[in-house]
Amino acid sequence: MLKNELIKKLHLKYPIVQAPMAGGVTTSQLVAAVSNSGGLGMIGAGYLSPAKMRTQIQEIKKLTSNTFGVNLFVPEEFKIRAEQVESVNQLLNPFRTCLNLPQQEQTEIPSFHHVLETFKEQIQVVINEQVTVCSFTFGIPSKEFITELKQQNIILIGTATTVKEAIENEKAGMDIVVVQGSEAGGHRGSFIDEDNEGLVGLMSLIPQVVDQVNIPVIAAGGIMDARGLMASLCLGAEGIQMGTAFLTCIESGAHPVHKDAILQAADDQTVITRAFSGKPARGIHNQFIADMRNQELEVAEFPIQNTLTQDIRRAASAQNNSEFMSLWSGQSASLAKKQTVKELMKSLIAEAKKMNLNF
Template sequence: MLNNNMTELLKIEYPIIQAPMAGGVTTSKLVAEVSNSGGLGMIGAGYMTPIKLREQIQEIKQLTSNPFGINLFVPNNFNVIENQIKLSNQILHPIRQELNLHQKDSLEIPNFNEVFAIFMEQIKVVMEENVPICSFTFGIPPKEVIAELKQANILLIGTATTVREAAENEIAGIDLVVVQGSEAGGHRGNFIDGNEESLVGLMSLIPQVVDNVNIPVISAGGIMDGRGLMASICLGAQGVQMGTAFLTCVESGAHQVYKEAILNAKEDQTVLTRSFSGKWARGIKNKFILELQKHEEFLPDFPVQNTLTQEIRKFSAAHNNQEFMSLWSGQSPRLAKNQTVESLIKSIMAQAQKLNIGI
């Protein structure tokens, strides 16, 4: 029951994928350790330069001979609107003052063509380094890119928040699809349906997607243990993708303050916000989110707002100030533990096997 089409395709022992958390969480040690423990380790490469990406791939190859994958953000067209930037800077000004940061008059904000060029360079690195698996968030890559990756025998994993998005992934030729429930931590992966419409709970989403696509379905959102894995499998998913559970592991590159925030959070403390990046994401409520809540609809889109808040987030992390950091987390933080990757995967599988016998 736990060995299926997904485990065969990905050449992994257990149906567990470590979610590709961008921004430094997915260290080489974390990715390799997940792959060495029978799951699929994933590099969250959304914000990485092609050079850094290549370096990390080569580093992981030294640490594991098992398959691992890479996740990329599919660039979406966005506008750089001066008035929005000005307004956002005004809103952020009191926070910068509180942190003794100077007001930035000019910021280097990349345009869509620059962002897309970096994405294409990342794709080139994935192919040149023969990475076996590539996943995508925020949309589906252009068909030429999909064709190139397929020609290079790279397995493709898409992300969907609704049945319609999952079906579009299958039509485009994507091999497997991660369905992201509203419980998931971090950025929402919706790309067709609106923010409200895409907030479908995972337990409702899995069986509806399974009934409407023929590719393997992987569930994501609030899954932390063997119970979540078995519930997903009972509903027709072939495996799980887990983020928060791996984020608090010893090998994760998450800031210690961030890990502590999750380990001490309760299920009612996570909220959806677009204050940090301009894209809706789930994280632990803090002063930054509360102060920007009433302005959210006026803020620039991703990646513009992300660039505007970058210095605040970096400074706060450097000074162990969790009030102004983006503390992405799913809705099950009470289940998070400070443990090694190996012990997490062992406990998931032991619990799953116990439940499996009872089925």
């Protein structure tokens, strides 16, 4: 039986983590199904209010008695400038015209203080609801938060896109680190080199990180099946995190248009863009990304840009218009399948056993 430190720490049957995809993808059914199948289900709670987060945690507890976790976005300081908001809205208004939306000049954006207070409340929900695993993206929380969570015996997972970021996660007290290769779909978890020009691929990143940290490493980015699992374990990772593979599952809350776009995608169709949120993120190329390509230097930082494009993304979803949606996807999209979580996990484990992995 494969029994490494990661499996023991997280009380898992299999070293498989479902990526915490924010924005409604990680339904209670998806998270619970992963945990019930022996992996680690994760709530992508980055955009959830503390009240909605609490409700979902309580729902999942009714659906599984196994370990599951919550992922939070670490707030980064930002300043709202009226002239920048107006300027970006001018760039976005032609898209609003295409979607029959009203033109915008000034948009109400929550302040950094509000974002920070929400994060504090989210941390309290994790503690009060006795969630056993909490992971972080876009940075490392302050020492005070880490101490508070560790006092409750909550296992902490950080995210890194470089060796330097992985080392910082270990120094700060993270118990485990997810190393995110450039192949990964959705937002880059970078927080030191935020422009992320290095974009290190996963197979290069794993052994370099493993040689520099003592905490267990979870590999993420382009992994869709047992081949990715075996390769990651061979290079020294103790487990894998899969996003796109779970996004197209029946239980996922992703929009049907988003799922279809992934299921029909070719290997070269994903690109990294800042146009939707202000942070680099990998998704399927569409008209919005193409039209914004030359304006990427003018977009606002996260979460300002994310708020400014919200009406566009919502209207596109309501109108089933894939050209203006953020179709986040990893580079291995063409390996995605429409199936249940149980079917995905079952086939992954069966393939791994054929490759002589002793589960």
